[in-house]
Amino acid sequence: MNTLAIGSIFAVFALMMVAPSAFADHANVPVSIPAGSSTPGCETTDECFIPNEVTIDVGSEVTWTNDDTAAHTVTSGTATDGPDGEFDSSLFMAGKSFTHKFEAPGEFAYFCLVHPWMSGTVIVQEAHGEEEEASEEGHDEMSHAMTASADGSIMVNIGSVAPAEGEELALEVEFTDADGNTIEHVNFDISATQDGEEVLAESGQHSHSGVADYTTSALGSDSPVDVQVTILGIGLPDDEANWTGPIGETISVNVVPEFGPIAMIILAAAIVSIVAISARSKVIPRL
Numbered sequence: 001m002n003t004l005a006i007g008s009i010f011a012v013f014a015l016m017m018v019a020p021s022a023f024a025d026h027a028n029v030p031v032s033i034p035a036g037s038s039t040p041g042c043e044t045t046d047e048c049f050i051p052n053e054v055t056i057d058v059g060s061e062v063t064w065t066n067d068d069t070a071a072h073t074v075t076s077g078t079a080t081d082g083p084d085g086e087f088d089s090s091l092f093m094a095g096k097s098f099t100h101k102f103e104a105p106g107e108f109a110y111f112c113l114v115h116p117w118m119s120g121t122v123i124v125q126e127a128h129g130e131e132e133e134a135s136e137e138g139h140d141e142m143s144h145a146m147t148a149s150a151d152g153s154i155m156v157n158i159g160s161v162a163p164a165e166g167e168e169l170a171l172e173v174e175f176t177d178a179d180g181n182t183i184e185h186v187n188f189d190i191s192a193t194q195d196g197e198e199v200l201a202e203s204g205q206h207s208h209s210g211v212a213d214y215t216t217s218a219l220g221s222d223s224p225v226d227v228q229v230t231i232l233g234i235g236l237p238d239d240e241a242n243w244t245g246p247i248g249e250t251i252s253v254n255v256v257p258e259f260g261p262i263a264m265i266i267l268a269a270a271i272v273s274i275v276a277i278s279a280r281s282k283v284i285p286r287l
């Protein structure tokens with residue numbers, strides 16, 4: 001009975017450790033090197049790599065397939081500054097492919113060493129998929145607060161997972177239109193204060209997907225956290241002149257950090273499982 005209980009504890013903890021990675025969505029995203037890209041011209045429509053820009057979560061892979069008749073490389077860096085050493089396929093032939101796994105967030109430019117007009121970008125985001133999975137397991141741990149811009153064109157929706165007291169608050173910021181559709185390519189500053197103290201300050205942010213994750217510094221109390229999002233404009237980062245939206249408007253969202261004993265819920269679940277396993281073992285006759 002004692003060894004069984006200990007065994008059950010290990011089984012439960014092993015499950016808890018395995019579960020998050022089992023749920024994580026670590027995809028492999030395909031990119032084509034299309035026919036004809038060995039001749040200049042494809043760069044005018046951003047079609048030397050298709051799609052020219054991909055956004056993935058940390059831990060995901062991108063596979064480039066050479067659908068051209070010429071040999072190409074997929075080399076991190078830019079034609080003007082040269083390779084930066086992050087990754088390099090070296091020359092690969094027609095019909096072959098090259099896969100690279102991205103382990104860190106960031107924006108990775110790449111090009112073809114042979115045909116320098118060929119360039120593309122891989123944007124690697126912190127995997128917010130895992131956090132969503134985790135919060136779904138725990139029944140409404142994520143609470144949402146929302147405020148619209150004065151003209152109603154942008155809704156700032158902030159989801160937060162209840163932290164333990166004295167811990168940092170995880171914020172998921174999503175930009176949507178009035179119909180709830182996610183707005184892509186939002187440039188913004190974000191800051192947060194609690195009891196007049198700054199707990200978050202990030203400027204010049206670009207959310208490619210319209211969703212971004214932030215973490216405040218450790219909270220001192222359960223007072224509301226005042227999140228300020230200043231819209232810098234909607235558009236691509238290098239196209240500031242054409243940004244649209246309520247430029248310069250600061251949208252304030254109040255997030256109440258309901259201190260939820262997540263750790264206690266997990267622990268309680270673990271204890272319940274152990275009791276259940278132990279109880280069942282009493283019923284099953286031992287051989």
Ligand SMILES: [Cu+2]
Nearest residue numbers: 072073112115
């Ligand atoms: Cu090439």
